[in-house]
Amino acid sequence: MKIKCLLLIIATLFCQHSFGQLNSKASAVISLIGDQINSDLQKDNLHGSISVAIVKNDQVIWAGAFGYAKMEQNIPADTNNIYRIGSITKVFTAALLMQMVEEGKIKPDDPVENYLPEIKNLKDYNKYSKITFRQLASHTAGLKREPDLHGADVGPLDQWEQKVLACIPKTSYNSKPGELFLYSNIGFAMLGLAVSRAAGVPYMQMVQQRILDPLHMTDTYFALPEDKLPRLAEGMSNGNGEVNIDLPVRELKGRGYRVPNGGIYSTPRDLAKFALSLIGKPALLSTQSRKQMQEVPPGGEKYGLGLMLYKSADLDVIGHNGSVPGYTSEMAIDQSSGYAVILMRNYNIGSTNLTAIAHLLLKTLKQTD
Structure with missing residues (x-):
C-alpha cells in the first residue's frame, strides 16, 4: 500500500503543468484541490484517474492528471489522456x-417539424402545440428523458440517425411543450x-467544420482513431456497485442514437478551447x-439553450456536466472572472463531486486575483 501511494504521488508530480498567470495564492489553492482529488482517488480504490485543466481569460494556465x-x-494518467465528455456534447x-x-436558416421558435417531419410520429404529437428548436435545446419540449425502445443506446456510429428515427415513435410526453423543464x-x-x-450537412461534419477546425481542437473526436486508442483512459462503469469495463469498450463502436x-471524446486541455469560445x-x-x-x-429551470446556469453571490457560471458508461465530466466557466475549469474522470461514481470541485476552484481562484 505504501508503494502504491508513493507511485500515485510521483505520478501526480510529473503530470502537472503550469502555463503562466499563476500567483502563489492560486498555486496553493490548486495544490490543496489536487491533494483532495488524490485522497478521493485512493478512497475510491478503483485505480482510476481525474484530469483537470484551468483556464484564465484566453489560455490554459494549469493542467494536471491524477x-x-x-x-x-x-x-500514470497524464494530461494527454482522452476521455468521453458525455452530455457536454x-x-x-x-x-x-x-x-x-x-x-x-433557423429561427429558435420555428417548429422542428419544418426540418424533421418525422417528429410528428411522437406519441400524442397532435394533442399539443408544435415543438420548437428553443424547447428542444432547453429541455422544455415536454419529452421524457429516454425513448421506450430496447437497444436505443446500441448501434454503430454511422447509423445514429436511423436509430433516432426509430426512437421517435417510442418517445412519450411527460408534460405539455413549454410547460416544464x-x-x-x-x-x-x-x-x-x-x-x-x-x-444540409451531416451533424458530425458540422461539428468538425464549424467548431473543431476553427478552434484547432485536434484531440476531440466522435470516432476515436486507432492510433489514439493507447491514449484513452480506460472507462470503468461502476454505477451499480460493480465495475464493468466491457460496456465502455463496446461503446467505442457507437452509442445508438x-x-x-x-x-464526443476529448481531453481537458482541448475542451478548454471550446469553453473559451463560449466567452x-x-x-x-x-x-x-x-x-x-x-x-x-x-x-425552464436553470438551463438556457444547451447551457446549465448557476449564479450565486460569488459566481456566474455557465457550462455543463456529462456522464456516460465509464466516464464523467464537468465544464464550468465563471463569466465574472474569466476562469474556467474542466474535469474528466474515467469512472462514474466516486468520492469527488466534479461540479462541487469545479465551483470551489472557480470561487477560490477568483479570490486570489
Missing part, C-alpha cells in the same frame, strides 16, 4: 443551432438531426447568440 489511466496497469449541438440562427436525451438527439437537416447529446475568446458566436443561450425560456 491517478492511473488503466485499471489493471500502473500507467449538448453544448456543441446548441452552438450549431445558434450558428444556423445567425445565418438565417425535463431533461431529455432523445430530445437533444432530435435537435442535432433537425439542425443537420436545416444545414446518443451522438448529438453525448458522443468569446475566440468568438464562434456573436455576443447576442451567447446571451440568448443563457436565457431561460418559459417553463
